[in-house]
Amino acid sequence: MSASVDKVLSLLPKYRKFGPGKWMAICPAHDDRHPSLSIREAEDGKVLMHCWAGCSVEQIVNALNLSMVDLFEDSARDFRGETSGVGSLRKSFDYRDALTGVSQEATAVMLIASEIIHSGSIKPHHYDRLRKAESLISDALAVAGGR
Ligand SMILES: [Zn+2]
Structure with missing residues (x-):
């Protein structure tokens, strides 16, 4: 669960x-x-x-x-999947899957942003979630061959 x-x-x-x-x-x-x-x-x-x-x-x-963001708390995905090694990573990289993940991260970021507007402050776990979104999206780019 x-x-x-x-x-x-x-x-x-x-x-x-x-x-x-x-x-x-x-x-x-x-x-x-x-x-x-x-x-x-x-x-x-x-x-x-x-x-x-x-x-x-x-x-x-x-x-x-709760806030809407709480429903997304651990929906952050690992774009690297379960494969290991750079070669197999590159081969198994699924762009559609990654874009779905990026879009979900964008939704989470948007929900957190509206939460900040409503409450006028940011909760520490929401800040952590934003950092996680940033690192997951960066990871997706890295795995896709970008920087
Ligand atoms: Zn009801």
Whole structure:
């Protein structure tokens, strides 16, 4: 389980697992009697939430006292994959995959930026996340043969 999923579940009063990487919970954003919040862990560790009663993800995140960025906490990807050695790295480098990762990092950076605008300050773990985004994007460029 990713740290982001772990964090979200730990804040929910009542949830149960109903499959690998899937949970149902009492939605914290509306007066919920039957679990109507579905939570899923994406392949990259991101938390996907959907309230069947119609609450937005922002409302749920606010009710949990989290920010959107918390759902992305450890979605940062390692563009190097699992291969080792420069030769195999170069060969297995997938541009589409890397661009998807770069785009996700951009989203995370954008979410953190809006968080900073709202709160007027930056939290240390968000700053760390920004540094991680920067290093992952630099890594992607390095692996792609750039500098
Ligand atoms: Zn709801």
